[in-house]
Each structure stands twice: as C-alpha cells, then as structure tokens.
Amino acid sequence: MATDISKIRNVGFAGHGGVGKTSLVEGILFAAGAVNRLGKVDDGTTTTDFDPDEIKRKISLGTSVAFCDWKGHRLNLIDTPGYGDFVADARAGLRAASAAVIVEDLDLGPHPDVRVDIRESRALAHRLLHPSNEILPGDETAAAVASLSVDLLPGWYDDWVVIENEEWHQLRLHALEAMAAHLTRRGRWAEAVIAALAAIRAEPLRESAHGALIKVFLAEGNQMEALQSFNRYRTMLQSELGIEPTAQLTGLVSNLGRRHSDP
Numbered sequence: 001m002a003t004d005i006s007k008i009r010n011v012g013f014a015g016h017g018g019v020g021k022t023s024l025v026e027g028i029l030f031a032a033g034a035v036n037r038l039g040k041v042d043d044g045t046t047t048t049d050f051d052p053d054e055i056k057r058k059i060s061l062g063t064s065v066a067f068c069d070w071k072g073h074r075l076n077l078i079d080t081p082g083y084g085d086f087v088a089d090a091r092a093g094l095r096a097a098s099a100a101v102i103v104e105d106l107d108l109g110p111h112p113d114v115r116v117d118i119r120e121s122r123a124l125a126h127r128l129l130h131p132s133n134e135i136l137p138g139d140e141t142a143a144a145v146a147s148l149s150v151d152l153l154p155g156w157y158d159d160w161v162v163i164e165n166e167e168w169h170q171l172r173l174h175a176l177e178a179m180a181a182h183l184t185r186r187g188r189w190a191e192a193v194i195a196a197l198a199a200i201r202a203e204p205l206r207e208s209a210h211g212a213l214i215k216v217f218l219a220e221g222n223q224m225e226a227l228q229s230f231n232r233y234r235t236m237l238q239s240e241l242g243i244e245p246t247a248q249l250t251g252l253v254s255n256l257g258r259r260h261s262d263p
Ligand SMILES: Nc1nc2c(ncn2[C@@H]2O[C@H](COP(=O)(O)OP(=O)(O)OP(=O)(O)O)[C@@H](O)[C@H]2O)c(=O)[nH]1
Pocket: 015, 016, 017, 018, 019, 020, 021, 022, 023, 024, 040, 041, 042, 058, 059, 060, 061, 080, 081, 082, 083, 108, 109, 110, 111, 112, 146, 149, 150
C-alpha cells in the first residue's frame, strides 16, 4: 500500500509488565493479515519480542514497532516494555505515538499469576454451551474470555491432570466458540472477535475456531477480513499438516472471491 502520510497512525501500547501488550499487538497483526500465524510470547514467536534475550526471558526489553494495514490506513503499532527498568525506552516509544492503548490484565486476559476457579469456569462453559441455561450478566465479558483462556495446572504431567486438562481444554474451546456465536448474533462484533481469537490462540489449527472468527466477519459484512482469515488458515493448514480446510469451512467464503480456490 502506498504510504500517504495522512493515512498513517502511530499507536502506542502501554501498561504494566506482563499484562499482554505484545500478545495484543500480535493479535492485531494476525487479525489484520500482516502475519499468517498468531505468535506467542511463551513460544518466543511474536513479531515484536524478536530479540534473543526477549525470547529467552519472555518479556519485552525494548520498544519495537510493527505495522499492518487496516481499512485503508497504515497502523504503526509501538509495543513498549512494561517493566520498570525499561521505562525510559517505553517513554521514548510513546513519544512517537499519536494514540495510546493502555493495556490492563483484566481487560485482556489473566496474568499468569491470576487464580482461576475451575469450578466457576466450568459452570460458565456449560451455561454458554446449553442455550436453555440462563446466561448471567458477566458471562460474555473479557473477564469470562480470560477465565476460558487458561489450562488447568500447566506444566503438570500427572495422568489425572493430563486427562482432566484435556477434558477442560475441549470444554473451554467449545465454550469460547459458543460465546463468539452468541455475541455475533447480538451484533457485539468486537467482543465476538476476541472470543474467537481466544479459541484460535488455544488451538491454532482448529477449524471451528477459525470458522467462528470468519462467521463474525461475515455477519458484520467484512468480506475482506473473512476471506483473508480463511486464506491465512488454509495456508497454515497446508504448511503444517498438508491438508485442506473442510468443504464446510470453504463453503462459508466460496462466493466471496477467487483466491480461496486458487491452487
Ligand atoms: N490467558 C491469557 N494469557 C495472556 C493473554 N495475553 C497475554 N497473556 C500471557 O501473559 C504473559 C505476558 O504477555 P505479554 O504479551 O508478553 O505481555 P506484555 O505486556 O507485552 O509484557 P512486557 O512487555 O514484558 O511488559 C504471556 O505468558 C502471555 O502468554 C490473554 O489474553 N490470555
């Protein structure tokens, strides 16, 4: 895209250490199609934590910039470090920004230290999955997405934990997709996208998670994003597993354009 200066937006991401700034920037890059894989801080695969020391320590040590194009605008996303030692660098990064997004952990997802009550989270998942159950006021909020975004006792490999975790993992994936569908029906597009992205983050190759995201885009009339998401998923599936998306998923976008059926 030609970079007409009036179309450039410099957006800074600020907040305390470890609240999810780098992950949010990565999610935006992925949603905008600037990267075709949703990188994770914990795997050292995000775009903006690229320095070997950042990858090793799993924190941002300096300000870094990544860009994407969104609705005719070039967005320069300025990811600043949150930990106090690097505040000078963060300030310098924010000086270049015309807008700042303040990231707080409750709005984004739980800090790794946040305790999630698994019984409450299970009950939440069942309410979302069974429409006959009453949806409570807090059931479709960012905090609910957060409580469905964590696995049980990560790093524990005792048999019972592995089995319980697999069951919970499946339950939370289905619940996140159901939440995305509920929110889509109500026209709450942005929150629906967040729920669908949380399902994708939990299982990056899962087709129904990508289907949930594509359905939000289609429902809000954003055909370009729907097609881009489909093409990105298809490329990822081909390179990781050498297979094609199912006819069901392809059918969602089959009348939108040509690229999805290109060889
Ligand atoms: N469950 C969950 N974890 C998240 C979310 N966002 C970030 N995390 C996790 O929180 C940790 C910190 O995320 P980062 O994206 O590095 O946070 P940050 O604000 O960039 O951290 P610094 O740059 O070091 O200040 C990582 O382990 C992420 O995987 C989220 O929405 N849900």
